[in-house]
Amino acid sequence: MTLPPLVCRSCGREFDVSELVWRCGCGGLLDVGGPWQPMVDESLTLGEGGTPMARSRTLAAALFKLEFxxxxxxxxxxxxxVLASLxxxxxxxxxxxxxxxxxGTAAAAYFARAGIACQVLVPASTSPEKLAQIRAHGAELTLVPGSRADTAAAAAEIADQPGVFYASHVYHPYFMHGVKTYGYEIWRQSGKRLPSAVLVPVGNGTLLLGCYLAFSELVAAGLAERMPALLAVQAAGCAPLASAWQGEHYRYAPTVAEGIAIAAPPRAEQILAAVRASGGTIVTVDDDAVVAGRHTLAQGEGLFVEPTAAVCYAAAAGAANRTGPGWQLVNDLLADGDVVIPLCGAGLKHPSD
Ligand SMILES: [Zn+2]
Structure with a gap:
């Protein structure tokens, strides 16, 4: 197994992955130094990836990638x-x-398969269906009162204990390299070319940064001419990245899009830089639009997804009626050609609105 070191984004210090370090002593976040195709332990794979794509019936320009x-x-x-393999x-x-x-559900499943004890911390408000999934895999489930940030802080304390592997999708850069397969599949399934844009729901930015890595590598290898515009979509009730991008402040409010309700994403700067480098933008949709989009997906497309997974469809479906920063670009790209919309999580994970 080729295991590249982790490199601090701030000071450049290198760490061997066996050190189980998840953040540099200087406070910097860690990346993988250079291109890397992650190794997967064949005894641990469950057939992840390779998800189908389906053309939308309600949005002419859109292809859905059915991640559920x-x-x-x-x-x-x-x-x-990838983290369980490591x-x-x-x-x-x-x-x-x-x-x-x-x-947490994904970690519970793959660490169960690997025979490694796994503790999963989630906000106490997490949907009961997701809690049931985590419990079913035998993980030690801890409900943390308060915000998603409170949950992250509680996990970080445990992660600092000796011998504990922090399987963080935010801090461990191997996770993002695992998510790259999403971007490579879009290229392969589109006839070895890249679409003009991809929409991505963004909280901690895992999928967006995975896309950016994949598309950068494809362009650097000469396998694609240019990167798709990354169109990041946030819930209006929790939109720190849109606020930073547009220079406007969004008021915090609870949102049905629980999967992206991240008030202070640790990799915010990296996400903003990726969106900028791709020629993309960041927009927001409110909960009414998300709920309406979810119903249209279910009733007009036959696709039942959790609210967070409807955020990008809601943005694309409502774009024609929106004005303001970013929306002209979204409308131009929708008018122009193919855009890919991920449907990230199944409806049964959060059946109610
Ligand atoms: Zn450092």
Missing amino acids: FSPTLSFKDRGAV AAHLRVGRAVVDSSGNA
């Missing part, structure tokens, strides 16, 4: 299999992860 076909019903399996290789005895639900 994944083994635990969300795209997070793409990264979880943890098994390093023979760690205990893993911890914090999540708004889906990453």
Whole structure:
């Protein structure tokens, strides 16, 4: 197994992955130094990835990528299999992860398969269906009162104990490299070309950064001419990245899009830089639009997804009626050609609105 070191984005210090370091002593976040095709332990794979694409019947320009076909019903399996493979290789005895639900479910499943004890921390408000999924895989489930940030802080304390593997989809850069398969598949399924744009729901930015890595590598290898515009979509009730992008402040409010309700994403700067480099933008949709989009997906497209997974469809479906920063670009790209919309998580994960 080729295991590249982790490199601090701030000071450049390198760490061997066996050190189980998840953040540099200087406070900097870690990346993988250079291109890397992640290794997956064949005994741990559950057939993640390889999800189908289907053309939308209600949006002429859009193709859906059906990520809810994944083994635990969300795209997070793409990264979880890589972290479980790494943890098994390093023979760690205990893993911890914090999540708004889906990453924790994916970790619970893959660490169960790897025979590694896994503690999953989630906000107490997480949907009961996701909690049931996590419990079913035998993970130690801890409900943390307060915000998603409170959950992350509780996990970080456990992660700092000796011998604990922090299977964080935010901090461990191997996870993002696992998510890259999403971008490579879009290229392959589109006839070895890239679409003009991809929409991505963004909270901690895992899928967006995975896309950026994949598309950058494809362009650098001469396999694609240019990168698709990354169109990041946030819930209006929790839109720190849109606020930073547009220079406007969004008022915080609870949102049905629990999977992207991240008030202070640790990789915010990296996400903003990726969107900028792609020629994309960041827009927001409110909960009414998300709920309406979810119903149209179910009733006009035959696709039942959780609210967070309807955010990008809601943005594309409502774009024609929106004005303001970013929307002209979204409308131009929708008028122009193919855009890919991920349907990240299954409807049964959060059946009610
Ligand atoms: Zn550092």
